[in-house]
Amino acid sequence: MRKSDYREMYGGKSHRLSCSVLNPGSCIPIVRKYLGVAAYVSIIVGTAFLVCCAFWLPDIRLWCKLEELEQKGQSMDSFLLMRQEERAAYDRLMRYILHPQAHCLTMEVLGGKRGRNKKFDGDKTICLEPGPGLSEDCIVYSFGIANEWSFDESIHEMFGCKVFSFDPSMGMEDHQHGDGIMFFNMGIGEFDGKITVTGQTWNMRTFDSILKQLGHWNRTIDVLKMDIEGAEYVVLEDILGKGLLNHVNHLCMEIHLPDNPYWTRVLRLLRRIEEEAGLRHFSTRNNTQMPPMRVPGFYARYEQHFFEMAWYRH
Ligand SMILES: *[C@@H]1O[C@H](CO)[C@@H](O)[C@H](O)[C@H]1NC(C)=O
Ligand SMILES: *[C@@H]1O[C@H](CO)[C@@H](O)[C@H](O)[C@H]1NC(C)=O
Numbered sequence: 001m002r003k004s005d006y007r008e009m010y011g012g013k014s015h016r017l018s019c020s021v022l023n024p025g026s027c028i029p030i031v032r033k034y035l036g037v038a039a040y041v042s043i044i045v046g047t048a049f050l051v052c053c054a055f056w057l058p059d060i061r062l063w064c065k066l067e068e069l070e071q072k073g074q075s076m077d078s079f080l081l082m083r084q085e086e087r088a089a090y091d092r093l094m095r096y097i098l099h100p101q102a103h104c105l106t107m108e109v110l111g112g113k114r115g116r117n118k119k120f121d122g123d124k125t126i127c128l129e130p131g132p133g134l135s136e137d138c139i140v141y142s143f144g145i146a147n148e149w150s151f152d153e154s155i156h157e158m159f160g161c162k163v164f165s166f167d168p169s170m171g172m173e174d175h176q177h178g179d180g181i182m183f184f185n186m187g188i189g190e191f192d193g194k195i196t197v198t199g200q201t202w203n204m205r206t207f208d209s210i211l212k213q214l215g216h217w218n219r220t221i222d223v224l225k226m227d228i229e230g231a232e233y234v235v236l237e238d239i240l241g242k243g244l245l246n247h248v249n250h251l252c253m254e255i256h257l258p259d260n261p262y263w264t265r266v267l268r269l270l271r272r273i274e275e276e277a278g279l280r281h282f283s284t285r286n287n288t289q290m291p292p293m294r295v296p297g298f299y300a301r302y303e304q305h306f307f308e309m310a311w312y313r314h
Pocket of ligand 2 (some may be wrong): 098286292302303304305
């Protein structure tokens with residue numbers, strides 16, 4: 001017997017899986033075999049992809065920039081460096097927010113209420129030291145009420161301040177809310193006009209036109225309170241740009257960190273409050289109403305995003 005005949009006898013070619021046009025039935029096991037492998041691979045790749053998405057989706061903005069960098073002939077290194085810078089910027093911003101540089105020995109926390117989760121929301125801090133303290137005939141502007149009058153009522157009761165409260169979202173007409181508290185159905189914005197929000201028409205006014213309307217142009221405003229749900233950046237920019245913060249002695253503001261890593265921009269704006277208006281940052285309280293949220297640009301880092309910040313003139 002020739003060598004090749006043994007091979008015929010004990011297997012060899014004829015027993016190996018083969019697939020040909022002449023014998024299509026024999027293809028099925030091969031297809032099955034590869035489909036099985038493909039299924040395993042796709043399960044693994046799919047899971048990895050989902051895990052990546054869960055952590056990295058908000059960073060797609062950065063990946064888009066990566067392409068930009070490559071077009072400019074820059075490498076992956078500069079991409080990583082950019083991420084590094086962004087993270088450093090976040091750390092700088094958080095340091096500014098969480099560590100007030102000015103001191104105030106006699107602080108008064110006003111207003112605020114416990115939410116359903118027993119956490120505090122809406123409390124504002126005032127410094128009562130002689131410099132920035134509240135004047136005899138103090139004037140308070142309070143933007144963003146949401147049917148929560150505790151700050152407005154307590155600052156009037158404790159210090160006799162005249163309070164002007166504003167909120168376009170409550171569907172309430174202008175009225176006197178008790179003694180010394182005047183309510184206006186309007187919101188503070190960066191332009192005068194109307195906007196439509198969830199079917200409601202809101203009357204928006206800039207800070208300067210509100211001051212003019214109420215006859216407080218050139219008057220010192222003892223407290224400017226803002227709880228305006230993310231609109232604080234454009235409004236602050238408008239007020240700073242017009243130099244109006246120079247007539248304000250206390251700024252109490254809830255800040256909401258943005259969903260995008262614009263940390264440097266936010267920090268620059270907050271610093272302008274000190275540099276341009278001469279106010280000093282003396283207090284930050286976490287608004288724990290919202291649980292810590294993922295920080296964009298970081299891998300699974302969770303931090304508080306809402307803070308009650310306060311500045312005073314010293
Ligand atoms: C505001 O003050 C400036 C300078 O003190 C003065 O020139 C201006 O007339 C005042 N404006 C009003 C409306 O009182
Ligand atoms: C406030 O939030 C920051 C940022 O998440 C956190 O580092 C800090 O521990 C919090 N402070 C308090 C008193 O909860």
